[in-house]
Amino acid sequence: MSTFNELADPIAQGIWPTAKQSWSDLFKWKQRVVVYNESGETTTEWQTPPRLRNPFSLMAQLTAMNWVFFIVGLAAWTADAFDFHALSIQTVKLSKYYKVTKTDISEAITLTLLLRSVGAAMFGFAGDKYGRKWPMVANMIILGLLQIATIYSTTFNQFLAVRSLFGLFMGGVYGNAVAMALENCPTDARGLMSGILQQGYSMGYVFAACANLGVGGAIETWKTVFWIAAGLSIGVGLIRCCFPESKQFLENKKNGHKKAPGAFWQETKLMLARQWKMCVYCIILMTWFNYYSHTSQDSYTTFMLTQKGLNNDGASRASILMKTGACVGGTIIGYLSQFVGRRRAIIVAALISACLIPAWILPQGEGSLSASGFMMQFFVQGAWGVIPIHLNELAPPAFRSSFPGITYQLGNMISSPSAQIVNAIAESNFVTGATGKRVEAYGPVMGIATAIIALGIAVTTAFGPEKRGRSFEIPVAVDMMQTKDIEEGRDSMDKHEVNEERIEKTETR
Template identity: 80%
Template sequence: MATTNETADPVAKGILPTAKQSWRDLFIWKQRTVVTNDFGEEHTEWQDPDPLKNPISLLAQLGAKDWLYFIVGFCAWAADAFDFHALSIQTTKLAKYYHRTNTDITTAITLTLLLRSIGAAVFGLAGDRFGRKWPMVINMIILGLLQIATIYAATFQQFLAVRSLFGLFMGGVYGNAIAMALENCPTNARGLMSGILQQGYSFGYVIAACANLGVGGSTESWKTVFWIGAGISIGVGLIRICFPESKQFIEAKKAGKSAKAPGVFWIETKKMLRQEWKMCIYCVILMTWFNYYSHTSQDSYTTFMLTQKHLPNSPATRASILMKTGACVGGTIIGYLSQFFGRRRAIIVAAILSACMIPAWILPEGERSLSASGFFIQFFVQGAWGVIPIHLNELSPPAFRSSFPGITYQLGNMISSPSAQIVNAIAEGNLVRTNQGKLAPAYGPTMGIATAIIALGIATTTAFGPERRGRHFETVGPPIAVAVPKDIEEGHGASLDEKDGATALEVGDTPVVATK
């Protein structure tokens, strides 16, 4: 962002003032930015957006170690997606294997999404307190082991139990992965890198679909796909062991290693929630819309092609692969453009265009037409998603960039967890006549109406929400205490600013001093 030295009104406080200011700012090309000078004094000014740069030159700004962190974060997110979609794209196989309906099988998806928020809280806070490395290592290895446990689930009840436990550990991946991957990226490259990173999710779907295509359509073949997912997850965890902790986290830890107070992190966490509860609620609402957006438009799409469009397993899987290829392309391009056009403008335009694509998405017949329409709608669906990693990071309290995005994302996942079940239940309860004259579940109309409502919800919520594009957080680290009084360390109840004597704390890069 380029400074203009043009003073702007301060950032609004409160829900309605923030909504009004955000709506007005949407039609102002410049970005309202809070600037801190060398003396710690803050003022608000208008800044010009970064010009669009050659994406190759942006990629070249990352050093070898930056690329290492980014690639492993991308792979962790892709492995997480593979493990999840290994179930959703094989719903029909699993229904035959356990002698259940498709709706029954999607109960496992609901349970997985429902419990991910708990894992996000535990592993996200651990990532902010202890570093990104070991929480991610533990996450990935246990995810692989739970994929193997799913294979050996003899009954449907055991299957549901394992997938519930799977959800707990799956939830911890997102926050640590995006924090590790993005926190050292140059500011003007973040939009592009965010778009690429988010498409790790779509890339995981593509790999899972390719694996499903490779193993064929036999009922027992679902187990092979789960074996592949287990190998990928455990492999990423083992690779992460081989290189050090995030540079940003290490530097912040060194700065405060003279004295540490284990209780300070949790004190600061509570303080953050008290101060930022409105931002937390907003991001949870936004992530609820977004998770409904992706799960409603993709989880049942393969089933839609198999049942309502009468495609065999292989053509339906190929169409799914092309659909998510569009997601990878769209997320990267729109994430890149958001650096210039703005995070919120990019999300709003992508959401509205996806709604316009719905008739062309559900009405065609045949593999080629469905592949093309699926490609373009997911281009815009995941194009909007491509902005989310950096948008959440920029909205996050500085010292909580591992826990805040992960928790808000997974709480949104939890609220939207019944999405696949809802789509399947409504579709199976309403029949439509196909081009072959047969009655089939109404997956197309159900997904189309739901996606239209959700896309408009995303556009509206984003239009009235905040944006902090270009926020500088390269040097802001986790909460680390320096010179903390003994009675605080022992938990004797006094707040940090109420103790006698002088107490110096360093929270991220902001010194906080309490005196008599």
């Protein structure tokens, strides 16, 4: 990033001044940057964002080992998403198998999301303390075993109990996968690779929908999809055994020196005490985002089956095309965020998705629903494509595994009733379906909810922080000596010597 030495006002301190400065900076093309020199002195200046670069040249910056870590992280996140969507896209089958309502089945989704935050804390702190490797290995293998246990659940209560336990271990995947995949990436390539990584969630949905399409619409076929999910999770865990620990984790541990027993947990309390405002902001943002994705997709297959009258094969094909749009949108918008900014990319994508809602729920027929679903999820997951690197850049370096996972999963916990709420309201209200009969009002419920959520994301992001291009090489020991909340605009590095010749830390407001 080039420097023009044009001085800027210091980063604002306090919640309200920071929000005002964030809103103002949103309309300025240059970035407000805090620069630290080797003596620890700081200046705040305006800098021009990096030029848009060829994505293939950015990917070429990754070494072979960078690619190994990225691909394993992507595979873990994809398998995690497959495990989750193996249930959500088979809601109708499962309701018939257990002889309960679709709302009852969505209760399993609620329980899964509710307990993911606990798993995120457990495995996130384990990843920061013991490394990215073995916590992920244990996590993925146990997930596969729980998928098998789901298959052998003979009663609905057993099914709910296993899915609750499944949620506990599912929550541990995201934080470790994101940290392992992105902390080793070159700075310029982070936006692009973040967009690709986040699409592991969409790819998991696509693979689950393909499996559902392949096994057909018979009630008992849901078990085959769960067997496939179990194989994927266990396979990823075994593959992770073959590769070394994250280099960034090892370097951070080395820079942090040897710690006495319990020191890590003392640092955790210190981080929460000093950066609680950043934690709260990220949890609010992730709550919006999790409502955004679950409201717009978890009941979409059910919507096509009930309100639009599609058969299982047609609904599965439309779902596959819909999430293909998500994969494309997340990659492109994540890539563009490196140039236009994380916040601008999220806001524009969210607002466009809100404008597309009528075209998303009103069409009839597989072709029209596939096209509108493709465009809708292009922007929904396009906004999501920025999130992995956005959270990683906001996270304290010593907690880059736990912070994104915990904030993401706490947002998931708060938004956990989303599918259940949509199903309950839709089953209590009726509209005229494609066949002329009165059917559950899934379309209007999803449309109104998604519009409210998209606007909430735009407003929350507009007044929030951004640290695009933040150095991931700041020593852990220095980072833990912070004396002010980052969002209040001041690090302790202005009082302590920094070992690097020059660290640039970007805080776009």
